[in-house]
Structures are given as C-alpha cells and as structure tokens.
Amino acid sequence: MKTTTYKHLLLLFIFGVVGSMTYAQDDLLAELDEGEEQTVYTSATFKGSRIINLQSTELPAEGVGQFIILHRFGSLTEDPLYDLFGLDVASVRLSFDYSIKDYLNVGVGRSSGTKVYDGWVKARLYRQSSGAVNMPVSILYYGSLNVNTTRFPDDGLEHKFGERLSYVNQIIVGRKFSESFSMELVPTVVHFNTRQTREQPNTIFGLGVGGRIKLTNRVAITADYMLQAPRNTRLVDGVETAYNNSFSIGVDIETGGHVFQLHLTNSQSISDPYWMTQTPGNWFEGDIFFGFNISRVFTLKKPKRIESPAW
Amino acid sequence: MKPFKFLLALLLIGFASTQVSAQRMMTREGYIKFFSSTAVEDIEAASNQASSVLEKNTGKIAFQVLMTSFSFEKALMQEHFNENYVESETYPKATFAGQIEDLSKVDFETEGTYNVTIKGTLTVHGVAQERTVSATIKVEGENVLLETVFKVKPADHDIEIPSVVRDNIARELEVTVKAKYAPLNR
Numbered sequence A: 001m002k003t004t005t006y007k008h009l010l011l012l013f014i015f016g017v018v019g020s021m022t023y024a025q026d027d028l029l030a031e032l033d034e035g036e037e038q039t040v041y042t043s044a045t046f047k048g049s050r051i052i053n054l055q056s057t058e059l060p061a062e063g064v065g066q067f068i069i070l071h072r073f074g075s076l077t078e079d080p081l082y083d084l085f086g087l088d089v090a091s092v093r094l095s096f097d098y099s100i101k102d103y104l105n106v107g108v109g110r111s112s113g114t115k116v117y118d119g120w121v122k123a124r125l126y127r128q129s130s131g132a133v134n135m136p137v138s139i140l141y142y143g144s145l146n147v148n149t150t151r152f153p154d155d156g157l158e159h160k161f162g163e164r165l166s167y168v169n170q171i172i173v174g175r176k177f178s179e180s181f182s183m184e185l186v187p188t189v190v191h192f193n194t195r196q197t198r199e200q201p202n203t204i205f206g207l208g209v210g211g212r213i214k215l216t217n218r219v220a221i222t223a224d225y226m227l228q229a230p231r232n233t234r235l236v237d238g239v240e241t242a243y244n245n246s247f248s249i250g251v252d253i254e255t256g257g258h259v260f261q262l263h264l265t266n267s268q269s270i271s272d273p274y275w276m277t278q279t280p281g282n283w284f285e286g287d288i289f290f291g292f293n294i295s296r297v298f299t300l301k302k303p304k305r306i307e308s309p310a311w
Numbered sequence B: 001m002k003p004f005k006f007l008l009a010l011l012l013i014g015f016a017s018t019q020v021s022a023q024r025m026m027t028r029e030g031y032i033k034f035f036s037s038t039a040v041e042d043i044e045a046a047s048n049q050a051s052s053v054l055e056k057n058t059g060k061i062a063f064q065v066l067m068t069s070f071s072f073e074k075a076l077m078q079e080h081f082n083e084n085y086v087e088s089e090t091y092p093k094a095t096f097a098g099q100i101e102d103l104s105k106v107d108f109e110t111e112g113t114y115n116v117t118i119k120g121t122l123t124v125h126g127v128a129q130e131r132t133v134s135a136t137i138k139v140e141g142e143n144v145l146l147e148t149v150f151k152v153k154p155a156d157h158d159i160e161i162p163s164v165v166r167d168n169i170a171r172e173l174e175v176t177v178k179a180k181y182a183p184l185n186r
Helices: A002-026 A028-033 A272-277 B002-022 B075-085
Strands: A039-041 A064-075 A091-101 A104-111 A116-126 A129-131 A138-148 A165-176 A181-192 A203-214 A219-228 A233-236 A239-242 A246-255 A258-265 A289-299 B024-037 B042-055 B060-066 B093-100 B112-124 B127-140 B143-152 B173-183
Touching: A028 B042, A028 B060, A028 B093, A064 A104, A116 A272, A138 A272, A165 A272, A181 A272, A203 A272, A219 A272, A289 B075, B024 B060, B024 B143, B042 B075, B042 B143, B042 B173, B093 B127, B112 B143
Parallel strands: none
Antiparallel strands: A039 A129, A064 A091, A064 A289, A091 A104, A104 A116, A116 A138, A138 A165, A165 A181, A181 A203, A203 A219, A219 A246, A233 A239, A246 A258, A258 A289, B024 B042, B024 B173, B042 B060, B060 B093, B093 B112, B112 B127, B127 B143, B143 B173
C-alpha cells in the first residue's frame, strides 16, 4: 500500500516537473513578455501639425523644421468664371516652425488679408500612450501672438502699436481612437486689444473640434470646426451682425516628405484670430473657399544614432 | 529504503530543474539594425531594445523587438515606417523563435567562437516566414555573444512599398543582430 502511494507521488512529481519544463521551453517567447512592461506612445494621430485651420495634436520631432504654404482662394461661387473659381483673389500664408524638443515647437508666420505677422509656441504636456504608462489622450498648449500690420486709418487719432495685437490661447485634447479615427477638442480664448464696434467683445471664447478618418495609409478625410460662444460681431450696413463659425472639410494626401491638404472652408482668413472669430462666410449661402496647405519638413538636427555594440 | 529512493529521486529532479533554469541566457538590450541600400539613398534604422532568451542545453532561441523602438536618421522616416509600412499599432512586435541546429558544435563551457545555423520562424508585420540563418556564437566568460547578418525581403512580410518611393527602398534589406547574453538568475 505504502509503496504504491510513494510510486504515485513520485510519478506525479516527475510529471509535474517535466511538464513545467517542457512548457517553459516551448514558450521562450512568452517569457520575453514577462518583466518590465514598456510604454508604447501613440504616434501620427493626425498627418499634419494642422488639421486644416485648427492646430492638431502633432508637432514635428525634435530637430525638425517645417515650412508650410497655405492658400485660400476666393469664393467658389462669386463670379466664378471671371475669377476662375477664386484663383485670382487668393490669400496666402507662409509659416516656418522648428521643434526644439519632441514636445516643444516654435514658429513664425505671415498671412495676407490683414497682413498679420505671428509667432507661436506649441507644447505637448501629455502624450497618449499604453502599456506601462497608460494615458488615454494627448494634451497640448498652443499660444500665438499676432500683429496686424495694415496701415492705421488716417483719422487724426493717435494710434499705438498695442492696438495691432491679438492673442490666441488653446488647450488641445486629442485622442487616436483607432488606426483610422482620431478626434480632438480645443478650448480656445481669443483676445483682441482693439475692437471694431462698441458691442464687439474683446475676448471671444470658443471650442474647436477636429477629426480625421483615414481611408488608406496615405489618404484621410479631415474636418475642423470652431464654435464661438458667444459669437464675435461686426457692423454690416450699420447693423450689428454675428460672424459665422468656421467649418472646413478636406483631404490629407501624404507623399514622402510632403503632406498635401486640400479643403473647402467658409473662412478665407488663415491667420489664427481671424479665421477663428471673423468668418463672414456662410456655407449655406455659397461662401465656400477652396484652399490647400502644403508642408515640407527638413531634418536640421539628426536624432541620436543607435550605435552597434562595441564587442 | 523506499523513502530514501524517493528522496533521492526528488533531489535529482530538483537538481535537474534548477540546472535547466541555469541554462537560460538572456538580454534585454539586443541590437538589431536593418539597412537598405539603393542608388538613390541608403537608409538605416537600429534598435538596442530587443530582448532575447537562449537556452544552452536545448539550443532554443527567441527574440522580440518593439517596432517603435527602431530609430531612423530622419524622424519622418520613422513615422512612415511605423505608420505606413510595418503598421506598428496593429503589429507592435517582430519576433523570432527557433533552434540552433548544430548545437553539438558549441561548447558553452569553453571560451571560443562557434559558427552555427539557426532555424526558426521570423514574424514581422504579422507574417511568419521560416528562416535558416548562419550565426556566430562566442563564449566569453559567463556571457554568450551572438551575431548574425541575414537578408529580409519586405515583400515576404506583405510590407507594401508605394511606387513613389520604390527607388528609395531596397527590395532586400540587410539585417544585423547582436546580442550579449548573461545568465538568467532566479
């Protein structure tokens, strides 16, 4: 009786040990997964650093400079054949930015129309990630200082430089929900040092909404919207009239070092404070402008090379 | 008498199983580089975060590396690599699981360099391919150094190269692997 018990126990032990041994051997790969879990950062939530007009959660990597040419043609529907669908009355913006760090981007730009020069800072505070560090969204700050350089009116009044200034402050909260769908919400404050009418607010609050649906690895449909609350106003024939909210819809096409963004928008202005709060155009009345952004990046400082081990 | 035999057996088994784990060698800092050379440009990317286990007694070997750990000369290349080519979000890792075919040639107790053949399954972009590669194993003190260079065709792993950059990316990439294993203690 005793002998059989021992034998059974012995067999059990052997099976147990041998079993665990073979399991472990066949599963070397699984073993590699053990130990420290790594953090996987989400990348390319959007293709460009702008969705269309709205800043996206993206910024170029450290040491990378970016040149963007932005065009907004005249109205598609206003005297379309005479102006070739607005081609003759295009507004243009040129901008150059540089990422000092992976999380810190600075830039300068110049937009036609109100002849605005601007400088900005864009900083990533949190980056969406999974794994060891789980962060559901990316959070960025974007702030720009804008100088309207149109000549002061010859009205006999004394004008100061400060009147030319306007400021934009935004918090960008974005998430890549899946490989094909990304979205962001952008609480926004725009402040103008001068107003054009007595009723017009100096400070306008807004909520930007932007999104992207990827069709293929290189083509995506994008849209952005700026909801003003309350809406900025201007005088039309002596009547205080609200501006419209900006809405744009477009296509991103990526080829190597370029991103082409083609879009339709009701904002002809490209300068931050103006497209956000001074969009007279109305989609439903045919005030639709065709535009494009083309970006090109330059690696000015190469990333640190991972060297082959010395042995 | 019987209990003695039993105890002896237990001891032997216990000893054998500790032996097995002492046969395990590991690294989490393996170096993997791939290199593409065309008339237009040379592109190189490397990672020093590959993890690998080598089992001395069985010759079993396994590698894995996060695709996002590869660093390129240009950040945009890295983004395109992850986003458009290997689709890292869907297929985060590349793995290799195989076996040293001629393990008998290697004496892990004696310092020296041994040329071996490793046969196994390379999985990149979710596509598994059977591969046989030649490698050099160097025994150095308690460490084991492994080095191998082999070619991989992106097309074999269903990695599509669009026509605009077809002249910039080689049909066949050269992959270099260097791993310095230390005994795994636990």
